[in-house]
Amino acid sequence: MVFLSGCESGGHFTLLGYSTAPPIHEGIRTVYVPIAANTTYLIGIEQILTRAVVQEIGASGYRVTSDRNRADSELVMKVVANRKNTIILNQLAENRQAEIGIQIEVVWRDLRKDHEGNILSNPKGFDPKEKPLPGEPRAQAPQAIPLIVTPTATFTPEVGGSNQSAYQLAVNRAARQIVNMMEVWR
Template identity: 35%
Template sequence: MCPPESRHRKQLQSVQDMRVFNRRWFLTRAATVPLVAGCQGTGFSIFGYQAGAGALYDQNIRTVYVPMFNNRAFQTTPYRGFEVDVTEAVVREIGKTTTFRVTSNYESADTELLGNIVGITKQKLNVNQLNQTREAEIDVLVDIVWRDLRDGTILSNPRPRAAPGRSAPNPKVDAPPPPFDPNVPVPPDDKGLDLPKPVRITATGRVIPELGETIASGSAQVQKQIAIQVVKLMEKRW
């Protein structure tokens, strides 16, 4: 029979081994399950729900062509070439967040993302006794159009909302099909292309010189906000 001290030592060792086993199991086994599942595709499923980037973005779209944004705003010295920085920020955010791949080949791209900077303004919010700026903000307005190059559908256009308690009307399902008559020629496809309705994006950057913030740091904030909002616009519809 083991003495009381050795029995207590064995019990303490078994408890410590159990803690190490549980910690090691969760770190090496359970934590790697979603990682392995995520490497196999664009996301993974947990408790019957799809997670990851594949659940937010349309998997039928693979590539996006992003030309240089147009700049219609009045350009002064601090904001010259602002459209270049905005385009680069949008391209980086698409490659980092979405499942799409940005391509420079217009002919092989699935979709096209067009941007137009329509306004850049700087407003003083607070000044000191010498009329020097203590706080200001930069406001930028950008119009975005995202279209499918395969069939001409404007993906950024808002969908029509249905009345409460009713689903959205679907002409292909709700309208009864015409009776088939082999003697009647097939009618031409009179479906016109969707007219683009630009989505207006507003971004604001803060400038406080007393905190070391400048026009450059405020512009960087604006560019990041525009890129994030554009990527959110590219998510699938609920």
């Protein structure tokens, strides 16, 4: 039986596609998470979202800091839309089952001194030391392209479900998805 193995950069061992490298960005240890912005009529959803994301980040291996000046990165979120759809009506045209959804814009910025201007959530990283090709202008720091997260949740009022419980479930799903994407962005 032959095993194919090798070493990746950083000295991590790889065997048959599995790696000992941590799932988080190795150069980033701390994340600053300001309270999310909210452009919808949902009062307080920004605090609930921020609290859920901070809890998920704390469980992922990163450390959340309250001081932007001491952080390696910043995770900026904005709740931009929400919706509620009726899925099933009963015989009296009352809501039997409904679905809610929120739309969140997410941008993860690198705040380290040697990586200024790098947007970690953008597809390609920015290297200020990269020299342009002859005849091309010097590369500028990229604009942040917000990533859209759209979690949904359903609830049934007849058995005690409410808008608030559905929004809490959607926010928890969004927090989990945002932190999972932070692992992919490394």
